[in-house]
Amino acid sequence: MIAGIDIGSRSMELVLLDKNEMVLERKLPTTFDPASQLKIILDGVKADLISATGYGRKLVTEEICGAPCVSLTEIKAYALGISYLFPEARTILDIGGQDTKAISLMKNGKVAKFEMNDRCAAGTGKFLEHLATVFQLPIEEFGNYALGGTEPLTINSMCTVFAETEATSLMAQGKNPRDIALGLHASIVRRTTNMLHRVGLSEPFVFAGGVANNPCVINMLTDALNIKPLVPEGPDMVGALGSALYGKSLTEIS
Amino acid sequence: MSESAYKEMWENLNLDVAAHDGLLEVLGKFYGDIYMSQQGRLQGMEYLDFVLSEVHGLRIKELMDAKAEGKKIIGTFCVFVPEELSLAVEAVQVGLCAGADAGTEAAETVVPRNTCALIKSFIGFKMAKICPYTESCDLIIGETTCDGKKKAYEAFGEMAPMHIMEVPQRKEASDRVLWKSEVLRLKDELEKLTGKTVTAESLKKGIKIVNEKRRALQRLNKLRAAKPTPISGRDVLLINQVSFYDDPIRFTASINDLCDQIDERIAKSEGIVPENTPRLMLSGCPMAVPNWKLPYIIESSGAVVVAEESCIGTRNSRDLVDESGETVEEMIDAICDRYMKIDCACFTPNNERMDNIKELAEEAGVDGVIHYSLMFCQPYTHETFKVEKALAGQDVPMLAIETDYSMEDVEQLKTRVEAFVEMIS
Ligand code: SF4
Ligand code: SF4
Numbered sequence: 001m002i003a004g005i006d007i008g009s010r011s012m013e014l015v016l017l018d019k020n021e022m023v024l025e026r027k028l029p030t031t032f033d034p035a036s037q038l039k040i041i042l043d044g045v046k047a048d049l050i051s052a053t054g055y056g057r058k059l060v061t062e063e064i065c066g067a068p069c070v071s072l073t074e075i076k077a078y079a080l081g082i083s084y085l086f087p088e089a090r091t092i093l094d095i096g097g098q099d100t101k102a103i104s105l106m107k108n109g110k111v112a113k114f115e116m117n118d119r120c121a122a123g124t125g126k127f128l129e130h131l132a133t134v135f136q137l138p139i140e141e142f143g144n145y146a147l148g149g150t151e152p153l154t155i156n157s158m159c160t161v162f163a164e165t166e167a168t169s170l171m172a173q174g175k176n177p178r179d180i181a182l183g184l185h186a187s188i189v190r191r192t193t194n195m196l197h198r199v200g201l202s203e204p205f206v207f208a209g210g211v212a213n214n215p216c217v218i219n220m221l222t223d224a225l226n227i228k229p230l231v232p233e234g235p236d237m238v239g240a241l242g243s244a245l246y247g248k249s250l251t252e253i254s
Numbered sequence: 255m256s257e258s259a260y261k262e263m264w265e266n267l268n269l270d271v272a273a274h275d276g277l278l279e280v281l282g283k284f285y286g287d288i289y290m291s292q293q294g295r296l297q298g299m300e301y302l303d304f305v306l307s308e309v310h311g312l313r314i315k316e317l318m319d320a321k322a323e324g325k326k327i328i329g330t331f332c333v334f335v336p337e338e339l340s341l342a343v344e345a346v347q348v349g350l351c352a353g354a355d356a357g358t359e360a361a362e363t364v365v366p367r368n369t370c371a372l373i374k375s376f377i378g379f380k381m382a383k384i385c386p387y388t389e390s391c392d393l394i395i396g397e398t399t400c401d402g403k404k405k406a407y408e409a410f411g412e413m414a415p416m417h418i419m420e421v422p423q424r425k426e427a428s429d430r431v432l433w434k435s436e437v438l439r440l441k442d443e444l445e446k447l448t449g450k451t452v453t454a455e456s457l458k459k460g461i462k463i464v465n466e467k468r469r470a471l472q473r474l475n476k477l478r479a480a481k482p483t484p485i486s487g488r489d490v491l492l493i494n495q496v497s498f499y500d501d502p503i504r505f506t507a508s509i510n511d512l513c514d515q516i517d518e519r520i521a522k523s524e525g526i527v528p529e530n531t532p533r534l535m536l537s538g539c540p541m542a543v544p545n546w547k548l549p550y551i552i553e554s555s556g557a558v559v560v561a562e563e564s565c566i567g568t569r570n571s572r573d574l575v576d577e578s579g580e581t582v583e584e585m586i587d588a589i590c591d592r593y594m595k596i597d598c599a600c601f602t603p604n605n606e607r608m609d610n611i612k613e614l615a616e617e618a619g620v621d622g623v624i625h626y627s628l629m630f631c632q633p634y635t636h637e638t639f640k641v642e643k644a645l646a647g648q649d650v651p652m653l654a655i656e657t658d659y660s661m662e663d664v665e666q667l668k669t670r671v672e673a674f675v676e677m678i679s
Contacts, residue, residue: 055665075673099669111677116670118656118663 002251003047003067004244006077006237007034007056010097010125010210013240014041017248025237034059051247053077053239055098072246074239075103075114081242082206083109085232090202093192093221093229094238095211097125102195104202113199122158123191125211130160131184134167135177142181143214149182158191182216189220196225203227208235260311263318267390270383277356277384278310281544288550292486294526296519298512299489305496309543313499314386320346321390326448329391330498331376332399333565333596334421336589337502338575339441341460343448348387349498350376350394353545355659357382364409365402370628371658372542373406380413387499388414393447395440397421399600400633417443423602425594434590441586457585461575467502470509471571477516479560479618482525483533484516487559488549494566495543527558532679535615537563537641538626539634545659548626548667555672556679561618563611564626569596572610599633607637608644615650622678623652624671651678 001023004015008030016024028041034056042050042065050069052060057071078094083105092103100123103114121127125139132142153170157163163184170180188211196205205227211217212235222228232238264271285306305313317327326345328335340347355371357378365377379385388394396407396418407418419436422429441452450456471494478490493512497505519525534557536549541564549559562568575592579585597607615623625641627634635656642652653674657663 055669073669073673073676075669076676099666111673113651114670114673114677116666118666 001047002244002247003042003045003050004077004240004242004247005038005041005050005052005054005060006074006239006243007038007052007054007059008097008210008239009055009099010129011236012037012041012054012056013237014045015237015240015244016045016047017244022241022244025234025240027236030056035064038064049247049251051243051250053243053246070247070250072243074099075101075111075116077239077242077246078208079103079105079109079111079242080245081238081240082208082232084241084245085238086204086206086230089204089206089230091196091199091205093196093205093207093212094209095123095125095188095192095207095217096209096236096239097129100124100192100195101209102192102199104199115195115198117191117195121160123188125209127160127163127188128184128211128214128217131164131167131181134164135181140213143185143216146178146181146185146216147219149176149178149180151176151179152182152186153179155180155183155187158187163187185214185216185220188217189224192221193224201225201227204230206230206232208232208238210236212236260315263314264310264386267314267386268383269386269389273382274310274384274386277354280354281309282307284544284546288488288546289492292488292526295489296485296512296515298508298515301508301512302489302492302496305500306492306543309499310386314390316501317346317348317387317390321392326392327390328444329388329394331395331403332397332421333570334397334399334419334593334598335395336437336440336593337464338457338460338585338589339437339444339452341463341502342452342456343444343450344456345392345444345448346501348391349542350385350387350391351498351540351542352376352379352385353542353659354379356384365406368630369402369406370539370631371660372540372628372631373402375542375659377406377410380410391415393417393443395419399598400631402630402632421598421600423600425601430590430594433594434586437586437590437593452582454580454582454585457582458577458579461577461579461585461589463502463506465574465577467497467506468571468574470506470513471497473513474509474516475561475568475571477513477520480516480520481619482523482529483527483531483558483560484519484525486526486553487534487536487562488546488553491541491546491549491559491562491566492543494562494570495541497570498566532557532621532675533560533619534558534675535561535563535611535618535620535623536567536626537611537623538638539628539631540565541626542566547659547661547664548624548655548657548671551664551667551671552624552675555668555675557671557675560620561614563607563614565598568610568614569598599637604637608640611641612644612648615645615648620650622674623650624674625652625654627654627656629656629658 014026207229329350352375360381361374361378576588
């Protein structure tokens with residue numbers, strides 16, 4: 001039994017693999033105390049090996065988990081997870097809580113090239129999450145809300161704080177809030193399409209990570225690229241799945 | 255020598271002693287974490303540990319003693335300043351490039367915020383009065399290798415005695431003429447400062463000393479690339495950094511000793527990492543002391559650095575000055591030729607650099623290259639694209655990193671470097 005864990009800035013996910021079967025999936029918020037959350041998510045889990053990815057991958061140690069532990073980066077984890085779900089996939093976009101990554105894959109599923117946002121949270125899930133609160137909406141509804149707009153208003157700033165200033169000043173001008181929301185989504189899409197072109201976008205193209213739950217981003221991405229992305233079921237579980245697959249590959253070697 | 259005696263020396267140099275204590279503390283801790291924690295280091299590294307522990311102590315004392323004997327101290331920021339000439343007038347040449355985030359706020363009052371960390375650092379060190387080397391200098395030689403430096407020296411020149419060399423930007427015959435006139439102008443300036451004349455004999459000696467230093471570094475660069483890797487990339491980087499400010503003769507002897515030890519290791523097939531550890535080359539902007547952030551991240555991500563295409567690396571030691579000249583004129587020509595081979599990104603075009611990178615990657619048998627540029631460094635960041643293309647032609651994968659001296663992006667960098675290492679393993 002192999003446990004794959006993805007500890008992101010916002011949430012952590014667990015996938016338990018028995019042979020090739022996913023036998024368990026769990027998700028918890030990371031909170032300010034990830035070590036305690038880790039114990040909770042692993043509660044009752046009997047794994048032979050724990051494989052961790054994500055921002056908090058180094059937190060996972062034998063002492064905390066009671067099983068041998070290994071780690072890998074999100075980039076490799078997403079490559080493994082996506083190749084398992086879509087063996088033909090050539091490009092991956094992963095927008096998570098604080099990171100956005102574009103990955104191109106070779107035919108054998110290995111990473112050929114990747115790009116990551118640097119330093120700030122522009123163009124990541126955090127950006128949308130923060131702006132959803134300005135609209136007093138839960139993040140899960142923000143995408144659908146924006147889809148109700150007709151004409152995206154231009155938001156120039158990529159910076160979360162400045163984008164908020166722009167959005168509120170547009171609100172003060174009496175603009176349609178849905179159009180503002182649409183504009184905010186558009187700014188994320190603009191940023192990620194650049195990243196995708198830098199790694200060389202080719203099909204099949206898979207969109208994963210938490211933001212792939214957002215229908216507005218999917219729509220706008222489709223329009224901007226002229227490619228409809230494949231979105232896995234439970235797009236935020238891919239990291240944990242890839243992580244578990246990595247653990248499994250290690251046990252198979254030995 | 256006791257700490258208190260150093261204190262007096264620092265006070266005499268007009269350092270801000272409290273701020274300086276702070277810098278030393280950070281440096282010491284950094285050094286401990288990054289260097290002393292390594293396993294299986296060569297004995298010869300003790301020399302470097304010592305040199306570094308005394309970087310603001312004994313070495314400065316030596317500079318003070320030299321000054322007392324009437325010698326002059328020449329500070330430099332760049333590998334374009336011929337140390338041969340300084341030695342020929344019995345001056346001591348030290349590299350000043352600063353690699354720490356200190357005095358940044360002060361620096362930003364005289365240079366724009368969007369300036370590379372290296373420039374802000376050398377200005378910051380000066381304004382915060384924390385660098386005993388800067389304060390010891392009788393003359394500091396600047397050079398026009400990039401717009402940032404060029405303009406920064408105007409501000410720096412108001413705080414310190416400076417001489418600026420104009421480095422050409424192309425490598426045509428007319429540029430060689432310009433460069434030679436600049437080398438001669440430096441010679442005059444040095445002669446005026448020291449009251450000594452560059453003679454055929456003294457210049458020959460200077461050339462010899464610097465060539466020997468470069469030969470030792472060349473030897474080290476060959477040996478480090480053995481499989482399994484006999485010495486960490488961090489240690490070699492440190493050696494290259496120290497080569498800029500330690501006494502050249504002592505340095506050469508110590509590095510040759512160290513190389514003997516490495517020879518023994520290689521004979522026994524002993525490495526500091528397992529044979530199959532991914533081998534990386536670092537390429538790009540210079541890394542001044544104590545800028546060890548990226549090498550440390552790389553070597554704690556399961557890879558080892560086996561080559562450095564950088565001014566604090568092979569660019570400083572790859573070419574020698576021809577030793578056959580007999581007259582001052584001939585030797586000056588030989589010096590000019592040697593320095594015109596430097597493949598700094600400030601040149602246009604700069605195709606030699608691509609060739610040199612390809613060659614080095616091949617020789618050192620690397621699995622990948624990490625191209626490092628300081629944020630806001632136009633010349634090297636521009637060349638990132640070309641380097642990537644040149645390497646792609648040889649199927650060598652490359653990761654481009656743009657960063658500065660701050661620690662805010664360490665986690666990000668770790669993920670990117672680890673992912674790159676996974677990709678090439
Ligand atoms: S990169 Fe260019 S400017 Fe900087 S030290 Fe090297 S040669 Fe000089
Ligand atoms: S790092 Fe780049 S910008 Fe900074 S001094 Fe060197 S060449 Fe100039």
